[in-house]
Amino acid sequence: MIHLAYLDAGSGSLIVQAVVGGVAGAAVAAKLYWRRLVDRFRRQPTDQR
Amino acid sequence: MTTSPTGVRPEPASFRDPANRVFHVGDEVLRGLNAQAAEHWRTLAASPFFPTLVSAGKVCATEDAPPTMVPATTGTPWAAVLRHERIPFVSHPYEWSFGMLRDAALLHLEILRTALADGFTTKDGSAYNLQWRGAKPVFIDIGSFEPIRDGEPWAGYRQFCQTVLYPLLLTAHLGVDFQPWLRAQVDGIEADQLRPLFGGTRRLRPGVLTHLHLHGAMQQRNAAASTSDVKAQLRAAGYSRDLQAATVRGIEKLVRRLEHRPSGSHWTDYQRTCGYSARDRVAKEQFVVGAVAAAARPRLVLDLGANDGRYARLAAGHADYVVAVEQDPAVVDELYRALRSEGQQRILPLVVDLADPSPGGGWRGVERAGFAQRASADVVLALALVHHLAIGRNVPLPEVVDWLAGLTAPGGAVVVEFVHPDDPMATRLLANKPEGLFPDYRRDTFERLVEARGRITDRLELPSGTRTLYRAVMGG
Numbered sequence: 001m002i003h004l005a006y007l008d009a010g011s012g013s014l015i016v017q018a019v020v021g022g023v024a025g026a027a028v029a030a031k032l033y034w035r036r037l038v039d040r041f042r043r044q045p046t047d048q049r
Numbered sequence: 050m051t052t053s054p055t056g057v058r059p060e061p062a063s064f065r066d067p068a069n070r071v072f073h074v075g076d077e078v079l080r081g082l083n084a085q086a087a088e089h090w091r092t093l094a095a096s097p098f099f100p101t102l103v104s105a106g107k108v109c110a111t112e113d114a115p116p117t118m119v120p121a122t123t124g125t126p127w128a129a130v131l132r133h134e135r136i137p138f139v140s141h142p143y144e145w146s147f148g149m150l151r152d153a154a155l156l157h158l159e160i161l162r163t164a165l166a167d168g169f170t171t172k173d174g175s176a177y178n179l180q181w182r183g184a185k186p187v188f189i190d191i192g193s194f195e196p197i198r199d200g201e202p203w204a205g206y207r208q209f210c211q212t213v214l215y216p217l218l219l220t221a222h223l224g225v226d227f228q229p230w231l232r233a234q235v236d237g238i239e240a241d242q243l244r245p246l247f248g249g250t251r252r253l254r255p256g257v258l259t260h261l262h263l264h265g266a267m268q269q270r271n272a273a274a275s276t277s278d279v280k281a282q283l284r285a286a287g288y289s290r291d292l293q294a295a296t297v298r299g300i301e302k303l304v305r306r307l308e309h310r311p312s313g314s315h316w317t318d319y320q321r322t323c324g325y326s327a328r329d330r331v332a333k334e335q336f337v338v339g340a341v342a343a344a345a346r347p348r349l350v351l352d353l354g355a356n357d358g359r360y361a362r363l364a365a366g367h368a369d370y371v372v373a374v375e376q377d378p379a380v381v382d383e384l385y386r387a388l389r390s391e392g393q394q395r396i397l398p399l400v401v402d403l404a405d406p407s408p409g410g411g412w413r414g415v416e417r418a419g420f421a422q423r424a425s426a427d428v429v430l431a432l433a434l435v436h437h438l439a440i441g442r443n444v445p446l447p448e449v450v451d452w453l454a455g456l457t458a459p460g461g462a463v464v465v466e467f468v469h470p471d472d473p474m475a476t477r478l479l480a481n482k483p484e485g486l487f488p489d490y491r492r493d494t495f496e497r498l499v500e501a502r503g504r505i506t507d508r509l510e511l512p513s514g515t516r517t518l519y520r521a522v523m524g525g
């Protein structure tokens with residue numbers, strides 16, 4: 001169990017609100033995940049050097 | 050609770066948001082605001098939506114007070130101080146029935162939706178943001194309003210799920226009473242605690258897949274990500290104010306779909322099966338009305354074991370406010386729905402087992418005051434209740450009388466109906482216990498115990514001859 005402090009919105013709780021926000025929300029969530037993925041790829045070559 | 054020499058008492062339940070803090074000074078409820086909160090308050094007071102909500106009675110009435118009225122807690126003086134309307138009796142969500150929690154939820158969401166349209170949001174989403182004026186919910190956490198920051202989802206969503214939505218899902222979808230769960234954890238039910246109960250086809254019930262399972266999974270997968278990073282990512286991905294409004298509307302729609310109508314529990318049928326003759330009833334009603342109206346108009350009446358609220362309603366005709374306490378959530382829910390449809394704002398129904406009342410909860414056990422700490426009434430009604438405690442729950446009769454005296458404010462009155470051991474209802478309870486277990490459950494013993502703690506001013510044996518009513522002024 002993850003105990004989150006009061007007045008801490010919680011990261012997962014923020015993202016899931018995009019997901020439940022209909023088509024427009026899902027698009028925002030998809031974009032967020034896409035950017036995270038791209039970021040990871042961009043970072044990888046430098047990590048390996 | 051600590052009181053400073055000036056008589057200022059910090060509210061133990063209001064420390065979680067350091068931007069503001071509630072204090073009691075005499076009968077007044079005051080709130081100190083830091084510089085930023087004071088600035089938010091000024092824009093809030095000037096907004097179109099806020100005064101409208103206050104005048105509709107949906108948000109507690111609030112005005113500016115002299116900043117010197119409460120001392121600084123941190124060294125820096127408060128930038129502003131507010132005076133709030135007093136809520137007649139503070140209650141906790143685990144003392145509400147399903148319908149009450151649902152209506153409180155809908156009010157919270159309506160307020161948030163209205164605020165969003167005017168560029169405000171609430172920084173939390175707690176069920177504890179709400180209180181009651183009788184059967185009407187009211188939003189009390191003025192410190193929760195803040196200007197919305199574009200591109201951010203609702204910060205109170207997680208808390209709303211834990212203290213409001215998950216308890217409603219538990220009762221609506223599984224028929225499990227939520228009250229013990231909420232009472233056990235001041236921060237509400239965690240997604241991971243509830244997910245195991247919603248496996249298989251139960252995943253498909255309204256709201257479960259998204260707000261519970263997906264939400265829980267997302268919390269785990271993003272546990273390492275900071276909320277400021279995630280907010281930046283969401284903003285960059287185009288999260289908008291309209292999206293937040295759409296999410297709130299979606300939750301509102303879901304809550305409206307959640308219903309729970311239990312099939313009649315044992316006590317819901319009581320008035321039909323209670324075995325009073327019509328003459329008994331008339332005599333009892335007259336006695337109760339006379340006893341409540343006998344002294345100065347009571348500010349607070351407690352009706353213990355209120356059932357369908359018949360006597361709470363009679364008392365409300367002669368008192369400012371009545372709290373109707375019942376152990377059975379289904380009975381309380383029926384009473385609440387009836388009171389709500391009558392627009393009743395002076396009778397508050399609550400779910401409390403009087404043999405196991407709400408203890409103190411949260412930090413140091415004082416953040417949520419226990420029932421005994423809050424309950425001090427000018428008149429205490431205990432009608433056909435004593436036998437349930439003394440025989441049904443084995444509470445020694447002297448303890449029951451002590452407890453009744455303790456619930457009564459100094460000089461207040463107890464109106465109590467003693468069911469004789471030969472009454473059919475008492476006989477039925479006694480039949481479930483080993484023979485001879487309660488030799489002291491007798492009318493003369495009871496009278497002596499009452500007289501040791503107060504003065505019996507009125508006494509009436511009901512026509513059927515197996516029940517006696519008393520009015521006793523306690524401590525005098």
Ligand SMILES: C[S@@+](CC[C@H](N)C(=O)[O-])C[C@H]1O[C@@H](n2cnc3c(N)ncnc32)[C@H](O)[C@@H]1O
Pocket residue numbers: 316319353354355356357359360374375376377380401402403404405431432433434437438
């Ligand atoms: C016999 S009925 C009396 C109802 C009403 N006071 C009257 O006089 O008509 C007893 C009521 O007390 C409630 N009750 C019994 N034990 C209780 C307890 N431990 N805590 C709260 N309510 C209780 C029952 O649920 C029931 O509604």
